[in-house]
Amino acid sequence: MDITAFQFPYKTSVVSRKQFDDHMTLYEGYIKMANLTDKTLATQPEYDTANASGGHYRGWKKTETYTINGIILHELYFQNLGSETTSPGKKMQSLTNKFYGGFDKWKEDFTACATSARGWCILAYEQRTASCRNILLDFHDVGQIATAFPLLILDMYEHAYFLDYGTDKASYITRFLENVPWDIVEKRANLLAF
Ligand SMILES: [Fe+2]
Helix, strand or coil: CCCCCCCCCCCCCCCCHHHHHHHHHHHHHHHHHHHHHHHHHHHCCCHHHCCCCCCHHHHHHHHHHHHHHHHHHHHHHHHCCCCCCCCCCHHHHHHHHHHHCCHHHHHHHHHHHHHHCCCEEEEEEECCCCEEEEEEECECCECCCCCEEEEEEEECCHHHCHHHHCCCHHHHHHHHHHCCCHHHHHHHHHCCCC
8 A cells, every 4th residue: 555645734833835845756766666565565575585784675775664654753853843942841851850950951952953964853752661751763773763653853954954054054953943843752752641
């Protein structure tokens, strides 16, 4: 069954309409490639040549995780790209107090994590260690912790901000953090039993 793209209306004050629309085109590209990957692996897996050095099967399996993660991370990012200043909810206040010593300290660490990332910065709840962590990913499929549940996602690929901010990534991060829809983050946190 084909993966279908969600529609995300433009309603953010973090990036311009042009930046947002171009980003959506990239997202739809991941959907197309994920569907092509599933079809290829289902109809022409070429099991007889599978090996760890490279080739057909390995290449498509690498594309599978890259595109699926690309889809999921973008959808979570588009959902938490906000348009106004709100306040973190009870659970987020509690988590940042417990694991970072306060919301402002968490924000300082998230900003450093985003500044250092080439791909994604993710605030996640890591279920094995029962801890809240800011996680740095350089690619969709490199850096994620297997049991980390994403709560807040920031796209730090240059394609996410360069049209609007150029090399001033600090302003992009600041604007993002000033417009987080904390009700959405709180709902994600409430999906977990901790
Ligand atoms: Fe992106």
